[in-house]
Amino acid sequence: MRRWKTKKNSAANVFRIAILATAALSLASGALGRRFVATAEEKPKSNAVTIDNFSFAPMQLEVPAGTQVTWINKDDVPHTVVSLDHTFKSRALDTDESFSFTFQTPGTYEYFCSVHPKMTGRIIVK
């Protein structure tokens, strides 16, 4: 839990510094409003699955065909991402390591962690 908070704080700090830097740059170029909005806007994260506390979040994810989905492991132990039909299979992901797969074909993809098989998830590609 402590690790999570630390990361959050440092991420927030980086974000603040980025805003300040952008603000300074924007003042210089005389286009404060437009640049500030562009920086503050968060990218949509609907194609990300977080592995934390021995579970996939979200457990079920819907994405349009052609979407690249990225799993990132935030646990202190390694996990894998393996689809039941072997469409995709990651190596063991250590802490903060990630795995990506691009879903081209619509369908429902069930997957699990082959190290801790109680961990299951589902990607629905429309």
Add this chain to the structure above:
Amino acid sequence: MPDHIQENLDHDGVDRRGFLKCMAWAGTGTFCLLQGGVLKSFALTDVIQKNLGNLGGDLSFVQFSDSHIGFNKPANPDVTGTLREAIAKVNALPTPPSFVLHTGDLTHLSKPEEFDTLAESLKSLKTERIFYVPGEHDVLNDNGQAFHERFGQGTQDGGWYSFDQKGAHFIGLVNVMNLKAGGLGNLGSTQLEWLEKDVAKLKSSTPIVVFAHIPLWSVYPQWGWGTDDSEQALSYLKRFGSVTVLNGHIHQTMQKIEGNITFHTACSTAFPQPQPGQADSPGPLKVPTEKLRALLGITDVSFVRGKHTLAIVDSSL
């Protein structure tokens, strides 16, 4: 406390104080007595509290588990160090164990250098031989090939095996391969068939010791702490008078006695895990440094015969 003998009542080179000091670190292990062909086990703490001193007997062995070489996070950034401490404790025993069982998760990430460190560290153990079974952390990316090449010599294709020592039959099982989505540990039909044949030739009076990584009893299925087809394996062992099952995986000691079968899990030498259901997940338990060593350990098992031992059985039961 100085390490010297204060009371050596049995002239065996170990006094109660020294024994307690050593065993307090080892945690609640299992102490087994082989009496008239029947293996009986007791919590090691009970034996210690009864001031029994020397546990030397016909056969003693030590169980190591969950060394997780390569793990470097809280609460233990130095798992190689704590493994070496465990080895030093075993080497300090007045009688070296006949052999050592390692019940898996030698490494954290199945990396060659992690296997190297584990093997190099265990070379200093004063014992005749070390027997291994893999944990799920030892078979991560190559279906267990590296583990089996280095630690599985003389085993069946799937890595399981058995051997006999002093009239007891030891069986090493593999339940971390081909795990199924939503499931628990898995032995598989090929291994079950082998097990049935392996014990078919034995007399029912033969003491049986089974060791595998994931518990062969349902400790806490919600966290995957159990084995899907363990009941079938245990059904082959029902006719035996004495069966002891030694597991790791859950990084804490736990014991259950069911009929003729005693189940025991060992501590990790690396990091503790929460008690079943006492946390959001079974991830490493973060404890203050000064409390870490009390939650790590090894299991010491002794088979003892003789008059002196009979007295132990009476007082313990």
